[in-house]
Amino acid sequence: MQEHSFLEEIKNSVLVGDGATGTELFARGAGQDKGIERLNLIAPELVLGLHKDYVAAGSRVIETNTFGANRINLARYGAESEVGRIIQAGVSLARSAAGGGVYVAGSVGPLPTVEGEPIAEQEASACFAEQISALLESGVDLLILESFTNFKDAAAALGIARSMTSLPIVAQMAFDTDGYTADGFSADDAALRCRDAGADMVGANCGYGVTSVIAAIRRMSRLGLPMSAYMNAGFPEQVEGRLVYLSSPGYLADRARLLVGMGVRLIGGCCGTGPDTIRALKKAVRNMDGLSPIAHVKESLPRGAAQTVSANPLPPGRILVELDPPTSLNVEPVIAAAKTLKKAGASAITIADNPLASVRVDTLTVSAMVQQKANIPVIPHLTGRDRNRIAVQSTIMGAHVLGIRSILCVTGDPVRMCEEPNTSGVFDVNSVGLVRLVAAFNAGQRMGRDCQTAFSIGVALNPNVRSISGQMVKLRKKVDAGAHFALTQPVFS
Structure with missing residues (x-):
């Protein structure tokens, strides 16, 4: 034909x-x-x-x-x-x-x-x-x-x-x-x-x-x-x-x-x-031909994510410190470290999500405990590596219920770094997809208005590369998806 x-x-x-x-x-x-x-x-x-x-x-x-x-x-x-x-x-x-x-x-x-x-x-x-x-x-x-x-x-x-x-x-x-x-x-x-x-x-x-x-x-x-x-x-x-x-x-x-x-x-x-x-x-559909003809529109792609409810901004100050969840069942050392860091001037604590693809107490549990007992805002990392799309959304909802108001959406360290046999990454969503999901929850578009969240959405930016242009393209995608702030690895003069 x-x-x-x-x-x-x-x-x-x-x-x-x-x-x-x-x-x-x-x-x-x-x-x-x-x-x-x-x-x-x-x-x-x-x-x-x-x-x-x-x-x-x-x-x-x-x-x-x-x-x-x-x-x-x-x-x-x-x-x-x-x-x-x-x-x-x-x-x-x-x-x-x-x-x-x-x-x-x-x-x-x-x-x-x-x-x-x-x-x-x-x-x-x-x-x-x-x-x-x-x-x-x-x-x-x-x-x-x-x-x-x-x-x-x-x-x-x-x-x-x-x-x-x-x-x-x-x-x-x-x-x-x-x-x-x-x-x-x-x-x-x-x-x-x-x-x-x-x-x-x-x-x-x-x-x-x-x-x-x-x-x-x-x-x-x-x-x-x-x-x-x-x-x-x-x-x-x-x-x-x-x-x-x-x-x-x-x-x-x-x-x-x-x-x-x-x-x-x-x-x-x-x-x-x-x-x-x-x-x-x-x-x-036999008699449904001849309906209104299709108009081929050429509207430009809108910038930015869905409109959100007022997400809490990052806490005042500029010092954030990352802590890793424990590999044992004892969370007290992490809580003690957070208290010490707060006294030293830290504005917030970020908690990694199974860093280096290692088995640890889950980030949401540790984040909630640290925020409650150390009385300091906590930003848990969220990856799509270990969770399918259902689990990711449940984690987002759970974070809001526990009083978490900021999330750092990251891809996660590759599974090949772990020592667990027969382990595979899920990656139903990547970091940009995670941002879009959280932004959609903020806008009340995922599970209805009863599940509307108010997160400040963070992403990662790696400046330690030969050419920053590629990283800036990635960052633009994340911002367009709904990111509010970016965290980098340490930068030294």
């Missing part, structure tokens, strides 16, 4: 995409130890059959079975050298099923972590470039980047894709039920950034179920950008020994009408959905 006809169609029409690939292939008998993308080579008839069923159900856009066709993921199956062959076969199978009236979209998903650590930036770029290049060479009509949970990875893939092609690019991210990414970007902020990075259409898929997709689209809808939405069928539950997705095609079809009413122009399904879902979606 013509490369730009997709963009022309979505201006005034609603296109129906396909449903899940992985969960549907598993349901059709694919072994879970084979690698979904490898099925393009070892069980092509299974993949082709699924594509044909989606086309028969009404899909106008079908995705290639290449979501995880990158060398990092394929290395799990010893197939890292087969990236090109797997992708070429995947595009060929989709094209065979598509015929003349269906678009073939090259699917690109996020890269996996390796032993809990994110892939190095240079290696990640090479992986995305290899995958996207193979998709383009194999003849896709457009690209769909999907299921990205943090903006940095999405931006990397999007930048590489746009540098390689003028084909339409759909950028979909996974959001939580409030419409935020794992690294703290609101859906509207992420959408504008994706647009500016080269996306022709922005949207949401998978995430925390239908409610998360609706929350994200609701935020995006005021921007006037072309939008896509691919809903999953919720979270699977055990029923008579089998994992079953309980959201019915009828329910998803009803939600599809709501999403299209918000301006979505490409609607499809994700995990747990199949041809029956697509058939229901097709019927639900």
Whole structure:
């Protein structure tokens, strides 16, 4: 099909995409130890059959079975050298099923972590470039980047894709039920950034179920950008020994009408959905073409974080002293040290968060005890290394309940420094994402006004580098995310 006809169609029409690939292939008998993308080579008839069923159900856009066709993921199956062959076969199978009236979209998903650590930036770029290049060479009509949970990875893939092609690019991210990414970007902020990075259409898929997709689209809808939405069928539950997705095609079809009413122009399904879902979606949106056309706005990205309640400023004075939590159960020496430092003129104490990736009494417990018993303001460090997104938010809420009013958001020392076996970093959010989360709590945007906090948000700045320019770029991002102050390592003349 013509490369730009997709963009022309979505201006005034609603296109129906396909449903899940992985969960549907598993349901059709694919072994879970084979690698979904490898099925393009070892069980092509299974993949082709699924594509044909989606086309028969009404899909106008079908995705290639290449979501995880990158060398990092394929290395799990010893197939890292087969990236090109797997992708070429995947595009060929989709094209065979598509015929003349269906678009073939090259699917690109996020890269996996390796032993809990994110892939190095240079290696990640090479992986995305290899995958996207193979998709383009194999003849896709457009690209769909999907299921990205943090903006940095999405931006990397999007930048590489746009540098390689003028084909339409759909950028979909996974959001939580409030419409935020794992690294703290609101859906509207992420959408504008994706647009500016080269996306022709922005949207949401998978995430925390239908409610998360609706929350994200609701935020995006005021921007006037072309939008896509691919809903999953919720979270699977055990029923008579089998994992079953309980959201019915009828329910998803009803939600599809709501999403299209918000301006979505490409609607499809994700995990747990199949041809029956697509058939229901097709019927639900059949008469919804010709809605108000999309206005392609070019508003500038707003600077700064969400408006906050009055966060307490740093305590008066300029002397802050960092103390480490104890490696034993005796916190009294830390409290005694804080009292001594206060008498010597310290304005506040900062408490590190498992420094050097070592096991210690947790920072929040120590911070609360020191603040109460030494009667000095305490600033606990908060990292995303040891906590997933749920635990990070619980820690933020707990800090406020305990009377903590300043938090230092840092990445944390790498896990490779620790001596604990079988330990991996979490890093659902980085330091910028932490700042965004705390700022969102300050603004009452995370759990409602009953959970509105009042933190002064700090970040780290390392001046002990050859060139300060890179550090200043990072600091600008942190300030834009909502940081109020920065702490540096010691500086000597």
